[in-house]
Amino acid sequence: MVIVQQDDFDAARLQAQLRGRHAAGAIVTFTGYVRDYAQDAATRSLFLEHYPGMCEREIEAICAAAGARWQVLESLVVHRVGELRHKEQIVFVAVASAHRGDAFRACEYIIDALKTRAPFWKRENLADGDSFWVSQHQADADKTAQWGDDPAGAGCGPAAVPAEAAGSAAAVPGQAARPKTAISRNAASQAATSQTEETSS
Amino acid sequence: MVIVQQDDFDAARLQAQLRGRHAAGAIVTFTGYVRDYAQDAATRSLFLEHYPGMCEREIEAICAAAGARWQVLESLVVHRVGELRHKEQIVFVAVASAHRGDAFRACEYIIDALKTRAPFWKRENLADGDSFWVSQHQADADKTAQWGDDPAGAGCGPAAVPAEAAGSAAAVPGQAARPKTAISRNAASQAATSQTEETSS
Amino acid sequence: MNGAAIKVLYFAQVAELTGTRQESWPLPHSVSGADWLCQLEARYPQLAPVSRLRLAVNQRHVAHQASIQAGDEVAVFEPVTGG
Amino acid sequence: MNGAAIKVLYFAQVAELTGTRQESWPLPHSVSGADWLCQLEARYPQLAPVSRLRLAVNQRHVAHQASIQAGDEVAVFEPVTGG
Numbered sequence: 001m002v003i004v005q006q007d008d009f010d011a012a013r014l015q016a017q018l019r020g021r022h023a024a025g026a027i028v029t030f031t032g033y034v035r036d037y038a039q040d041a042a043t044r045s046l047f048l049e050h051y052p053g054m055c056e057r058e059i060e061a062i063c064a065a066a067g068a069r070w071q072v073l074e075s076l077v078v079h080r081v082g083e084l085r086h087k088e089q090i091v092f093v094a095v096a097s098a099h100r101g102d103a104f105r106a107c108e109y110i111i112d113a114l115k116t117r118a119p120f121w122k123r124e125n126l127a128d129g130d131s132f133w134v135s136q137h138q139a140d141a142d143k144t145a146q147w148g149d150d151p152a153g154a155g156c157g158p159a160a161v162p163a164e165a166a167g168s169a170a171a172v173p174g175q176a177a178r179p180k181t182a183i184s185r186n187a188a189s190q191a192a193t194s195q196t197e198e199t200s201s
Numbered sequence: 202m203v204i205v206q207q208d209d210f211d212a213a214r215l216q217a218q219l220r221g222r223h224a225a226g227a228i229v230t231f232t233g234y235v236r237d238y239a240q241d242a243a244t245r246s247l248f249l250e251h252y253p254g255m256c257e258r259e260i261e262a263i264c265a266a267a268g269a270r271w272q273v274l275e276s277l278v279v280h281r282v283g284e285l286r287h288k289e290q291i292v293f294v295a296v297a298s299a300h301r302g303d304a305f306r307a308c309e310y311i312i313d314a315l316k317t318r319a320p321f322w323k324r325e326n327l328a329d330g331d332s333f334w335v336s337q338h339q340a341d342a343d344k345t346a347q348w349g350d351d352p353a354g355a356g357c358g359p360a361a362v363p364a365e366a367a368g369s370a371a372a373v374p375g376q377a378a379r380p381k382t383a384i385s386r387n388a389a390s391q392a393a394t395s396q397t398e399e400t401s402s
Numbered sequence: 403m404n405g406a407a408i409k410v411l412y413f414a415q416v417a418e419l420t421g422t423r424q425e426s427w428p429l430p431h432s433v434s435g436a437d438w439l440c441q442l443e444a445r446y447p448q449l450a451p452v453s454r455l456r457l458a459v460n461q462r463h464v465a466h467q468a469s470i471q472a473g474d475e476v477a478v479f480e481p482v483t484g485g
Numbered sequence: 486m487n488g489a490a491i492k493v494l495y496f497a498q499v500a501e502l503t504g505t506r507q508e509s510w511p512l513p514h515s516v517s518g519a520d521w522l523c524q525l526e527a528r529y530p531q532l533a534p535v536s537r538l539r540l541a542v543n544q545r546h547v548a549h550q551a552s553i554q555a556g557d558e559v560a561v562f563e564p565v566t567g568g
Contacts, residue, residue, distance in 0.1 A: 026232070051479070091485050133480065252496055336563070
């Protein structure tokens with residue numbers, strides 16, 4: 001199940017439902033929180049923009065890939081969009097399995113792949129009023145490549161391959177080590193669209 | 202923090218407390234449930250016996266080892282003892298970290314090490330009235346050995362080393378492939394001691 | 403060929419730079435993603451360099467050599483940063 | 486040497502087989518774990534083979550060649566099965 005929504009979520013209720021649907025021996029969960037993204041300034045809030053429709057489809061494809069690779073009874077992903085304050089929950093991934101190793105592997109795969117494939121973009125609003133679009137970390141692309149997957153869009157350029165095919169994340173010079181991109185002070189308002197989408201798989 | 206108790210636990214409340222204590226970017230949790238341990242019979246309940254004192258000390262040592270190896274803000278382990286029904290929660294491990302990879306690694310290490318080092322013993326009560334002490338799975342000892350640790354007590358025999366030292370789990374012939382050991386029908390009552398211990402670290 | 407077009411979606415910083423989130427783009431004949439990105443840069447020089455931008459066609463990630471055809475939904479965005 | 490002893494704890498199936506969970510065991514001089522397990526098997530033949538059993542001394546896992554001394558708390562058990 002994949003849920004993209006503005007509202008906060010109740011991870012315990014979601015895990016209880018997951019457990020109720022299966023006689024799973026193991027459930028592994030990952031929860032991501034709003035933290036300080038800039039190294040030198042405090043984060044006041046994040047704005048999460050997404051591409052409705054494609055977002056859910058990409059995450060469902062990621063969960064299906066995890067289920068094809070490991071023994072998974074069910075995967076659940078909840079991702080929030082819109083304005084999120086410091087320390088709020090952003091994303092929750094839960095995987096139920098008969099085998100804990102498979103649950104750990106699948107859960108980590110899903111969050112790693114989500115970070116390089118699911119069309120979300122974070123804008124960080126600093127306590128001092130500055131606003132930045134967070135740039136993709138090379139480390140995230142590298143982590144995805146370690147699973148044998150090609151990070152989404154890494155294949156731009158002449159030697160490129162479709163995102164579903166195997167490939168290397170190293171194909172894009174200039175993507176490395178850009179921790180954040182300054183756009184302009186308070187230039188962010190026009191991009192603010194927060195939609196709530198809920199899809200099941 | 203390590204808690205060994207008979208009562209059920211509220212994983213959500215524990216995770217919320219963990220999150221409140223740290224500006225963690227990531228929390229990874231593992232929850233283990235009572236499942237069917239015998240291949241050919243339904244599990245009615247489990248009885249979990251433990252060694253009070255040593256149990257908490259071993260788990261705390263495991264958490265400390267995880268903290269020395271990965272970037273961990275805090276680890277939390279709750280393990281239940283006593284009579285547990287089918288599908289109930291047995292164990293909860295939560296790890297808070299700034300880095301999700303470290304959180305995944307530390308959480309899996311802790312549950313793997315717990316399964317081969319923490320002095321708990323499971324007796325399975327089958328729906329048909331039979332009762333068995335569950336035997337350690339060779340797979341669990343193997344998983345612990347993969348982390349570079351020696352499973353507890355694997356070092357019995359002349360080539361043995363202390364459990365804290367590096368070594369191989371393969372040193373004990375005859376431990377492999379004993380999925381369960383029949384003791385006797387309903388012979389379990391005299392071993393039934395269920396204590397509640399709560400320790401903080 | 404008259405009326406042949408693609409639907410273009412802009413997200414996040416790309417939407418800020420173009421000043422719009424969606425538009426119809428005439429496309430008389432199919433082109434590669436790379437060639438279309440050149441057209442895009444000609445219209446919105448502020449997007450340069452476009453080689454860093456990612457494309458999705460009909461809600462799937464595609465490489466820059468993928469073909470874009472009339473009727474496609476084409477999305478343009480910076481590398482994603484969810485999770 | 487008079488009164489020199491260890492405190493022995495039995496758990497789970499071992500406690501069922503010995504019929505007790507705790508006892509004092511005279512130990513006039515220190516022995517290896519393996520030698521002490523031989524004494525244990527002599528007293529409780531139903532525990533055989535004792536080579537499979539694990540020992541903890543003063544609440545720490547030890548190998549069978551570890552030394553056991555008067556005053557120690559010695560625990561005997563099958564491989565653990567928690568989690």
